[in-house]
Amino acid sequence: MARAAALASSLVLLCLALAGSTDAARKTVGAYRLRNKKGDFSIKVTNWGATLMSVIVPDSKGNLADVVLGYDKLAQYVDASSAFGTVVGRVANRIANGSFVLDGKTIRLNKDGTTTLHGGHRGFNRVIWTVKEYVPGGDSPYITLYYRSFDGEQGFPGDLDVYVTYQLCCGPYELRAVMNATALDKATPVNLANHAYWNLAGSGDALGHLVQVLASRYTPVDAAMIPTGEVAPVTGTPYDLRAPTLLGSRIKHVSAAGMAGFDVNYAVDGDGFRFRRVARLRDPASGRALELWANQPGVQLYTSNWLSNVEGKGGRVYGQYGAVCLETQAFPDAVNHPNFPSEIVRPGGTYQHDMLFKFSF
Template identity: 85%
Template sequence: MARAALLPVGLLLCLALACGADAVRKTVGVYELKNKKGDFSIKVTNWGATLMSVIVPDSKGNLADVVLGYDTLAEYVDASSAFGTVVGRVANRIANGSFVLDGKTIHLNKDGTTVLHGGLKGFNRVIWTVKEYVPRGDSPYITLYYHSFDGEQGFPGDLDVYVTYQLSCPYQLSARMNATALNKATPVNLANHAYWNVGGHGSGDVLGQVIQVFASRYTPVDRNMIPTGEVAPVSGTPYDLRAPTPLGTRIGLVSGAGMAGFDINYAVDGGGGFRKVARLWDPQSGRVLELWADQPGVQLYTSNWLGNVTGKGGEVYGQYGAVCLETQGFPDAVNHPNFPSQIVRPGQAYRHDMLFKFS
């Protein structure tokens, strides 16, 4: 199949990045992937390798966009939210912005007492390079690349990072991430931060949607949202979502950083390998999202802190307006030797594969 020229679909935004006395101009664009039938499509921007939209049919064939986001690139660039972005070099939190690696204490660029999602300018706040773009066909895809330099946000070593989004039949979206450490050992933990509402991005809150998480353990946190180091059973707690559970029945029983709602990492059952992680069903539309992945954990976040954000089409997103299902390594694993390691050594490759199945 011939590859399309790397021309963005829709609006282009040129940003000048300071580079010493010079300025390097890079182009940020919007790229669309669409299936042959025309009823399944996504849009991606190379700003933060961001998933901007996912349009899929419901049980009656009605199309809707099931991720929260913005209408314009400028809004994504200016936003403090991480709608649909790839977060890294290390997703989630690192306590005190520091860790010890091979006997050396690494100090990261932190905001307050922790580092969240890679720092103040993580991978969600940079321009990625479009390496390949096949917008149509049986399996349209786009591959994005970013070179993270030694010392970026305090992390050691150069790192080459690739993210590929791809559509397949009938309604499946895969997201494949890989990274290679070039010259120093470094932690790597990438995640996609899409805000899902399978009823449609403007359909209101998700309290009536039904969640199932295939995990019998979770990692409790302290008041600063840092794991205690324990991997505890969910049995007998409000975090037990092994059976299909309406979100509204549990929202008031759990909290994160003092706000009611889920914001917790689950240890996915199955002992590694590619496996089913979670299922989200909207009874109103009949639309189902099933998530498969190969990471040890998944962060369930119910948009507890989302409030009156104007999004696509002028829709206002309120509290509990979406669900984030971020497959990942365990938060703060660099400071907990009992957690699965996130350290990638020179010449080694990190891999993270996700599959979102819609029905």
Template identity: 75%
Template sequence: MARAALLLPVALLLCLALAGSAGAARKTVGVYELKNKKGDFSIKVTNWGATLMSVIAPDSKGNLADVVLGYDTVAGFVNGSSYFGALVGRVANRVAKGRFVLDGKAYHLYINDGKNALHGGHRGFSKVIWTVKEYVPDCDSPYITFYYRSFDGEQGFPGDLDVYVTYQLSGPYDLSLHMNATALNKATPVNLVNHAYWNLAGHGSGDVLGHVIQVLASQYTPVDQSMIPTGEIAAVAGTPYDLRRPTPLGSRIGLVSGGGAVGYDVNYAVHGQGFTLVARVRDPASGRAFELWANQPGVQLYTSNWLKDEKGKAGKVYGKYGALCLETQAFPDAVNHPNFPSAILRPGGVYRHDMLFKFSS
């Protein structure tokens, strides 16, 4: 059932009731800006879904543009279904049949993608109101930290979980994300993802087929027709998934598909250990580029294969291949594949996911 649109101006603070619990305390939803000292690099975020709403960056001539897809108002993100800029969890990507067994007990998740669970369920972390714990806009490295307490049984996941995400301008043209989660009383899978859609020519400027991409991974995880990993960790060598050298997206995109749509929608096994360089992206026309660094074992490359006539910011209409996503992550469906790096967090354990986007032009 479609939900009625909410006409909520970005400039205003919004009061939304927490869904699913009558009489729950009301929380305020706001929009927050971080800006570098020069004023030519900035982001906006909202505590609805801990969502990245905009990233303003200069091109090679100093012209500014917003390089992520999204909506003008928080209402757009509330009602949207594409996860633009959202913080996705408790477990991002897919869990086969919404089921897994942990310590001898079977858990059943909310099914919202065919027969599978996707991005934390019907009401995952991207569809809740986060608490603003700190907002420090006036310093050399401005930042904001959001907090969410996920309760035992939420969308079928076990145990209470404390979750924090910090957005920070850690350098003049650097955007850092720090995601932490602590399991309080039960073992649980955790896989948090930022789902930003990037178009370095500017959101709504057309497709990204001219973007040049490099993914520093020699292996990937093939999937079946339901986008569930087969369990194989395969070599990219000799396949269209080999992006180890800078490659224009348009030169390969017609050779790959996922879930019945032509285009990239695949998890790569990242080179190296710890915090490492994952990918490079450049738009030759504008000169804008970024490096992505992270500390997760995988990264999902998605080329907006399913976007169609999505009305976004400033009246722009987003279409197929209108952006690319690079989601550093645990391997999809890791809970059902013992040969994949574990995504299980034990009680008292702390999950740490760090990302760094280093922009240049």
């Protein structure tokens, strides 16, 4: 069977004891590769955290490079505190004080200090997903991963069925990522995001990248990185990236949590849940460019401000400003701001997050 043969050749096995399991029940973590017919565009995914491990694309001279940060070994992803390429949830970004009120009931979540970040200590990026389908080659290779989030996980209410699909499709160098979630029995917030760290040069820092974010407004934050509730215009601020802007020329003029660099949510122009162009990233030296399309109201621009001396792929050491994250999402702390687009999914309702990464060179 073709699928079985592909699994045998592509799957890297790693046995892991489930956290908290007294009977040492074990599951398998694997690495799965998708490749186009030409062989010059491929990705690698692991079912640990539904993580995007690598994206290999050519430059303007046909040279191939991996344009996302990460590690060489699966065990490093399991042990890492970083979120390289992972799917974060049940609610990405921050929730103030780790609590919110839903239908008159106060929901209290697991906290990291004074907030809940990326779904809590054991969010969706720290669990093993089930591989539901895997087609490594052909015209539109894809992999679909599944996770059942249980009622009370990290404090969130209700059982939730979650699917993530990565697919090479649509154009010669295009990656589609789709996240679906269905609330089974209780209303719950859902906000999933992919946390890939992009470096289109393939090495070095990202200060030479040109970045464009198609957003006329952003959500200012307080000292704890919690939105104030205002949705403010970018006009006249260093956050205005509506025209392609050299990252290195702007990064020192913005500050997040006392650190120079971007870590801010933008309100993407247009209908909040219409599929549309969100951002563009380009490395002039290699000629590689990434255009991001999505159907979410916001996008978090993060410039790896806190990345420091992390040993990554091929022995490279990742440092500050080593990559750019473009995380399409609901607005941070939306559960505590009624004026923000709602992220609540009712029983039987479905959350859908579509992304398209278009590469050119």
